[in-house]
Amino acid sequence: MNNQDLIDKYLQGKMSPREVEKFKHDLHHDRELYEQYKFTRSVRHEIRDRNEKLRSVKSWGRKSFNSSPLRVVYWAAACMVLVIGIGVSLLHPYSSSTLPHSDFQIMSDKNKSETLQLRDSTIHQISSKDSLLHKLN
Amino acid sequence: MIFPLRHKFSDAELVEGVFCKKSTMQKALFDHCWQYFDAHAENVFFASATDRDDIFQNTFITLWQNIEHRKIYVENGVVFSQDGLPFRGTVTSYFMGIARLKYMEFVRSTVNWVALDEVHVYSSTDGMKHSVDGEPITNEWLDTENPMWEVVAECVAELPERCYQILDLFYVQGKSLDLIMDKLTTFTSKDALKTAKNKCLTRLRQSAIELYKTRKI
Numbered sequence: 001m002n003n004q005d006l007i008d009k010y011l012q013g014k015m016s017p018r019e020v021e022k023f024k025h026d027l028h029h030d031r032e033l034y035e036q037y038k039f040t041r042s043v044r045h046e047i048r049d050r051n052e053k054l055r056s057v058k059s060w061g062r063k064s065f066n067s068s069p070l071r072v073v074y075w076a077a078a079c080m081v082l083v084i085g086i087g088v089s090l091l092h093p094y095s096s097s098t099l100p101h102s103d104f105q106i107m108s109d110k111n112k113s114e115t116l117q118l119r120d121s122t123i124h125q126i127s128s129k130d131s132l133l134h135k136l137n
Numbered sequence: 138m139i140f141p142l143r144h145k146f147s148d149a150e151l152v153e154g155v156f157c158k159k160s161t162m163q164k165a166l167f168d169h170c171w172q173y174f175d176a177h178a179e180n181v182f183f184a185s186a187t188d189r190d191d192i193f194q195n196t197f198i199t200l201w202q203n204i205e206h207r208k209i210y211v212e213n214g215v216v217f218s219q220d221g222l223p224f225r226g227t228v229t230s231y232f233m234g235i236a237r238l239k240y241m242e243f244v245r246s247t248v249n250w251v252a253l254d255e256v257h258v259y260s261s262t263d264g265m266k267h268s269v270d271g272e273p274i275t276n277e278w279l280d281t282e283n284p285m286w287e288v289v290a291e292c293v294a295e296l297p298e299r300c301y302q303i304l305d306l307f308y309v310q311g312k313s314l315d316l317i318m319d320k321l322t323t324f325t326s327k328d329a330l331k332t333a334k335n336k337c338l339t340r341l342r343q344s345a346i347e348l349y350k351t352r353k354i
Contacts, residue, residue: 004335012311039289039342044308046293047301051309053198056160060167061194 003030007037011044148228153211155204163201166228170197173229174236181233182240192243195294196236200228202290203235242295288348292341300337307334 001009009015010023027034146154146165154162171193178189203209208219209231216224224231296304302321306312312320314327314334324330 004338008307011308012313039345040308040338042289043293043304043338043341046290047305048309049202050198050290050293051305053201054194056163057167057194057197060164061171061190 003033003036004040006033007040010037011040148216148224149211149214151228152204152209152216155201156207156210158205166201167197170200170229170232173232177233178236182236184240184243188243192236192239196232196239198294199235199239199291200232202287206287208287288345288352289341292344292348295344296337296341299333300341303330303334303337304341 006023006026010020015023027037146162146169151162151166151169155166174193174196178193182189182192184192209224209228210217216228218224293301299321303317306317306320307314314330318324318327318330321330324333
């Protein structure tokens with residue numbers, strides 16, 4: 001069993017009390033073992049520390065990276081414009097003045113000309129009847 | 138100003154708050170740095186949005202660690218740097234300084250990382266293990282005053298994904314090699330996994346020593 005195996009076994013709490021005692025004794029007398037042990041512990045500490053920090057950064061970042069305050073404002077403004085637009089269109093549905101070339105406009109123009117034609121023909125018929133009556137009299 | 142009602146903390150308040158492990162101040166420092174980074178990063182760091190996010194994350198964690206290890210600290214309401222001199226710039230400019238270094242590392246894409254086959258630690262006649270250049274491996278990290286933690290932290294941050302996973306599962310989560318093998322299905326044998334773990338650790342140690350030497354120079 002090499003130094004790293006011993007260190008791993010100790011750090012994972014898999015040593016018997018007797019082995020622990022021997023390991024601690026060796027740590028005090030074997031400089032290389034002590035150095036390696038301290039390094040392994042520092043790596044463990046740094047990974048743990050980094051994991052914790054990454055967790056925090058990611059939880060804060062999820063909001064910040066995806067939606068910075070400025071982007072929120074832009075989106076809010078866009079939504080407001082959309083809502084106002086829909087509201088206005090619902091309040092004034094298909095007004096002929098706002099939609100000058102709509103089908104309704106064409107239809108109303110067509111009706112107007114037909115009405116005028118009808119009026120003219122009626123007047124013409126009345127006037128022709130009047131003239132006939134006048135002749136008969 | 139976007140949110141005029143939001144309280145803006147001074148640099149000294151932020152640094153002191155983070156040092157005292159106040160989560161609200163940690164978040165406030167994060168927001169402070171993020172807003173600055175978000176506004177400037179696009180023109181400074183030519184990388185994809187995802188890579189910029191990674192640079193930001195690594196930079197912020199380094200800043201956080203630097204505060205916790207008193208590389209920058211507050212005394213009488215003034216922010217000081219490690220050399221004991223008052224801070225000339227702001228925390229955000231310090232942050233961007235770290236970010237630039239992270240970006241350079243990203244661009245180089247060759248981290249101070251010793252390739253597997255370059256590791257030749259051997260026992261010499263004096264019975265001590267020696268590094269690749271023949272010098273004895275120093276015990277720098279035994280000295281608590283020595284900033285060896287910094288290089289270990291940096292090397293851990295640059296660990297390849299697979300190495301990080303193995304070391305995290307084994308040393309932090311305390312998983313056995315059998316359980317790790319179930320999780321990381323690429324390993325065909327327990328011995329292969331154990332060898333990979335030890336190689337990762339050796340490489341990490343070697344890289345930390347190399348980085349520490351360059352820093353000292």
